[in-house]
Amino acid sequence: MSTATTISNTGTRETGAPDASDYARPTARVHFGVFYSGVGPGVDWTAPDAIDQIDFEAFRKVAQVAERGLFDAFFFGEGLRLREHLEKLIELNVAGRPDSQVALAAIAAVTTRIGIVATQNATYHEPFDLARRLATLDILSGGRAAWNIVTTVNEWTGENFRRGGWVAVPDRYTHAEANVRLVRALWDAGQNLDIATRRDAEQWGRTGTRVTGDGDFAQVSATATVPPSPQGHPVLFQSGDSDGGRDLAARQADVIFSRHVEIQDALKFAADIRRRVEAAGRPADDVLILPGGGFILGATEDEAQEKARWRQQVTWTDQHIVQFVEKSYGRELPELDPDGPLPDFDPEIQEISVEGGTVGHYLTPKQVVDNWRAISAEHGFTSIRQLVLHLGSERAHIGTPAQIADELAHAVRSGAYDGINLGLSHVPAGLDDIVNTLIPELQERGVYPAEYIGTTLREHLGLRPPLTRRTA
């Protein structure tokens, strides 16, 4: 049993792990995805063994190590426009953001079991293209594909698309849901192309099922082109956090990828999602919850904390820290010293620029800076660096493998979440320690399998058959 200590800044570590039978969900298990890091400041690309983040070798290594660790899924984010700061590319964005579906097709060929999740924007991609390409990925991989549905809040990304492809913020989830319904209808129509009907000569002359949509966002009349995969059709993930995003997940998704990993916050989020899922007429637990998170492991807790401090120093460069503050001021702050205090003046701009591509701008720049001041006062921070490192450390579990395994067992058994979608701070070697030392601890606690139970992603996640088939 571990003793009480602090997990980064996310709260106080509970003591030990009670017996499984003390929990509401004694048989719960931990699911893992690996969220292949895009271009954020959390990744140490300067490490001597780091590989270029878009090098296929890096994808391959991470996916294969994750598969050795019996992970459910390898997950790609999507960046449809490279992030900028004051009209210049933000440092690591110079590496580019390749398309997830194309990259995942290559990963499908060098793996056999792990699920492959493509983040694809429901605002810009056409339903027919999404249905066809994702179903192709699903067939190619033997039933391992998933679509992570995202929308976007900004017009700036829409400029890359025809007619500025953007949908106004209040409409974006109405549009996304119309899009998802069409994709699912096309997948359902594809069920009619299964092997039994292909072998039945009497079926050859029949007309394909036509999928038509109505409403402002669904005017298509399309037919399916791809038959079902061994898992029926791709699994649906969703990762918007607003009411609209959560309701879309409750109605349509199998899994929600959230930001809520700190245990109290996660319990609150899970209760909210279960309420929405029930309101959508589904069993409360129908949607799995996987928050994004990270693990920093050490042989002792002190070693892990030291590693965390070091990692923050190398990933949060002076340039990143200055940019982080400048974003809320909308201009360069040449006098800003990362080791000095926050500016003593307020931002003059009324809105944070969307060019950073950051998600969820719900606060005004002044509110953001006021929050920073309040957090600094609460923790006694005297420098911007202390504040930024504190904000940047929010989602990591830091400790020994045994401590983190206890925490994960506690979280899944108490229903806070179903597992973690793991971000990596070091590519490609960042998963090695986790697979070698944390997985055995989880297995010992009875919350992690000893082998893959099935061959499809739907089976790994323990999902019921596709919703579309159930409602049919």
Ligand SMILES: Cc1cc2nc3c(=O)[nH]c(=O)nc-3n(C[C@H](O)[C@H](O)[C@H](O)COP(=O)(O)O)c2cc1C
């Ligand atoms: C954990 C998480 C991961 C996300 N990953 C991506 C991504 O890779 N690409 C993307 O375009 N949007 C991504 N998003 C953005 C969301 O889809 C959405 O556009 C954004 O959160 C605003 O929607 P909301 O107001 O419903 O939260 C992510 C959101 C969350 C919470």
